Amino acid sequence: MKDIAEIYRLNPEEVYQALGTSPRGLSEEEAARRLEEYGPNQIQEIRGTPLWKKLLSHFTNFFAILLWVGAVLAFIADQAPLAWAIIGVIVVNAVFTFIQEYKAEKATEALKRLLPPMATVIRDGEEKQIEATRLVPGDLMILREGDHVSADARLVASADMRTNNSALTGESEPVRRSAAAVIEEGLSLGDVLNLVFMGTTVTIGTGRAVVYATGMDTEFGKIAQLTQT
Incomplete structure (x- = not known):
């Protein structure tokens, strides 16, 4: 080129x-x-990680693990509302990130449909x-x-x-x-x-x-x- x-x-x-x-x-x-x-x-699709593994990874990455530890400590300290709030943050962050990745995959498919x-x-x-x-x-x-x-x-x-x-x-x-x-x-x-x-x-x-x-x-x-x- x-x-x-x-x-x-x-x-x-x-x-x-x-x-x-x-x-x-x-x-x-x-x-x-x-x-x-x-x-x-042609536009090549990079063979990626299965969707279920991507979703799981957002619950087990370093940031998520820190939050899980915080939630456990909150339960031990009898701070259940705080613990559930932390778990909620983990879930919301994981789902939001997963949705963005899913949309990116669909965007690639849409791009390919534009080609003659x-x-x-x-x-x-x-x-x-x-x-x-x-x-x-x-x-x-x-x-x-x-x-x-x-x-x-x-x-x-x-x-x-x-x-x-x-x-x-x-x-x-x-x-x-x-x-x-x-x-x-x-x-x-x-x-x-x-x-x-x-x-x-x-x-x-x-x-x-x-x-x-x-x-x-x-x-x-x-x-x-x-x-x-």
Whole structure:
């Protein structure tokens, strides 16, 4: 995966060279080699601890054990109301933390549902429909109105193109996209107009973009990883 700063400052012609491709796209042989190197373009779920173990852990962690000791001492000191209050704190804290973790797991599932099953690319000079999981860095994607973007990519051509980036930024207003090089520094990714991101949607216009990041290396993948840790 190329550094983002290297990609968005290049002219469209230089992008092809930097990512080892051309306006004819990758060959099927090269795409297969890169798929082997980078792996499938998909959001991976980190195999986590079973839910019942997660819930139990919140009753047995260091902080909880201290509270359990406090509750026992309160019972010994004939301070039952205090003891029950401490137990209540343990239960409320454990349940609240467990619910937050459960919501995070569901958030990952929701993120995966935003991803399209297919993508349109140029390979061997021909337009093809491929499974989005087979996209690799260097693939030349064709983006049209209504398309969901399947990977992080740098635009090399665009025509009156705007994208909805709400899945990443929370902003529902479509944002203009352009293939021109960006020389400004200190911009947030959402303000770099020549980049498009996995999980966003083309609301109007068309474009061609060279993939520079797939799967968990995308901005979308990084968000998904955060929800699982």
